[in-house]
Amino acid sequence: MNFSESFFLNTILLITTILILAIPCCTCTSLNTITPDQPLKDGDVLVSTRNTFALGFFSPSNSNNRYIGIWYNKVPQQTVVWVANRDNPLINDTSGVLTVNGQGGLILHGRNRNSPLWSANVSVHNTNTSMAKLLNVGNLVLLDQNNTAQNLIWQSFDHPTDTMLPFMKLGLNRVSGLDWVLTSWKSKDDPGTGNYTCLIDPNGYPQFFLNLGRVPKWRGGPWTGLRWSGVPEMAPPKFILNVSFVNDPDQVIITYGILNDSIFSRMMVDESGTVHRSTWQDGARQWVEFWSAPSEWCDNYGRCGPNGYCDPSDASKFECTCLPGFQPGSPRNWELRDASGGCVRKRDAHVCGNGEGFVKIAHAKLPDTSVARVEMGLSLRACEQVCLKDCNCTAYTSANESRDGDGCLTWHGDLVDMRTYSGAGQDLYVRVDAITLDYNQLFSYTR
Known part of the structure; x- marks a missing residue:
């Protein structure tokens, strides 16, 4: 091989090496489950079967803090619907790991593994069979899996933050005392527990309230059999959801089932103290408000x-x-x-x-x-x-x-x-x- 041929080959090899090194190396991993042997690290995402929802680490706009949250995976505008460590973020830290621990529980920790930032606060007998997965409705569940069945240990739907998704509950279990309440973010940049809550007050004849602290700001009223008394927009046939309201000795709850699963609809309470029901429109590429309250004097x-x-x-x-x-x-x-x-x-x-x-x-x-x-x-x-x-x-x-x-x-x-x-x-x-x-x-x- 003469000098010119050798120079040409070395030049091609050098250029090829530079191009390979220039290609960004993505360490992001898409997971189906979280297990003791397969944790979720910052940069990984846990996706639901139909790719409708994703769970992973995120930072709100104008913030470097890291949170574990669930968002719509098919909506280009990131819309977070649930946050685990809302009051205890990782501050300027990407070392977070969400994993199933030695007791079969779901925990989040940073560099210090002995001091969890958040946990599902549960434990099981057989720790090797615990796994977490994200359901297509946006519910993060912790399961105890054996040869014959999967037993539910914990679910994020029992611990809502500011958003109510279809098939979630809002209300009170009178037997266990479990209370399904929506609580606003502190601000658009801080998902910490805010001042506004949406709840069903079980006293007298149960009704829907938006409170500032413990003071009523807006009242949706009692359930009339068709809608909340103070939400006329829910009247059929315009309403896009199938609503179920139960008021018996065991519980007082409301759930919404979506009539068309291709529609993304959510109800949330924002940091300013307004309740919104909105749907995502692909054509407009934005959330379009269906109703909100309070909207007038x-x-x-x-x-x-x-x-x-x-x-x-x-x-x-x-x-x-x-x-x-x-x-x-x-x-x-x-x-x-x-x-x-x-x-x-x-x-x-x-x-x-x-x-x-x-x-x-x-x-x-x-x-x-x-x-x-x-x-x-x-x-x-x-x-x-x-x-x-x-x-x-x-x-x-x-x-x-x-x-x-x-x-x-x-x-x-x-x-x-x-x-x-x-x-x-x-x-x-x-x-x-x-x-x-x-x-x-x-x-x-x-x-």
Whole structure:
């Protein structure tokens, strides 16, 4: 081989070597399961069978902290739906490992393996058969696998963060005490436990709340048989989800089943204290809002005080109005558009054994049912008689509007956090004195 041939071959070899070295080396591994022998390291991802969801390490925008989270794998805009170590991140550290430990539990640790950053806080007898996998619905499960079956040890669906996915539960197990609650992030850059929570309050007649700390900010109201009283957008046939609500001695829960599994839909509470229901649209390449709350003044809890209701239909008028038979508790404050003091029964109004009756408030969001009473199996007519015989009963309505008005829901005190809608809502019947009853009947007739 002469000099020119040798030089040419060496040059080709050098160029080839440079090109090979220039190709980035990806250490990212896609896993199907996490086991004691196969942990998930920073850079790896655990994917569901249909590649719908992925679990791995991530950093929010404007943050170098590392978290273990679940996100939509088919949505180009990373949308995190669950975070494990939300209050204990790895700070500027990519040494994190999620693994099944010697007790068969699921733990996350950094460089110090003796001090876990997060754990599923469970243990099993046979540690060699534990494995974690990500289901197609976005649920991370820890399983005890034997020759005949897979037993569920732990699941992320029992520990939601800020997002409710289809087939998750929201509510309370009255037997075990397990509470399924959504809690906002601290900020867009910090998934730590925030100030806002979405929950079902089991007191009285259970209802959906958004709280700031322990203070109600917005109330979705009780379940009407078709929807939450304060979420008219859920009314069929427009709604895209199949909803199941259960209220029995063992539990009070709501779950949503997606009618079309090609649709990605989620409900979440954000750091500003707003609940959103949105769906992903591939064409627009963005999340499109289906409904949100609170979205207007009338959505704020107790906007018009006790025995007042909010009507946003006429922007030129004060949105607060006293219920029939009531008057502002402070006329001066009312003139200043401060309705926080609410309304009181009109003077000399007798509502017990003096020809009293009920006036219908149409298209209403039902009042707070925290201390309301319910008796299922009664018709609306029977419910009226029950309320009429009790002088302390201030209002009544049907408990379930999906079954021809089945069930009797009654209030026995102030009516709080009411509003009306233009084309949705229920009929609420408010107790009034004989004079107010005659006036409303005459007004309805002449109108």
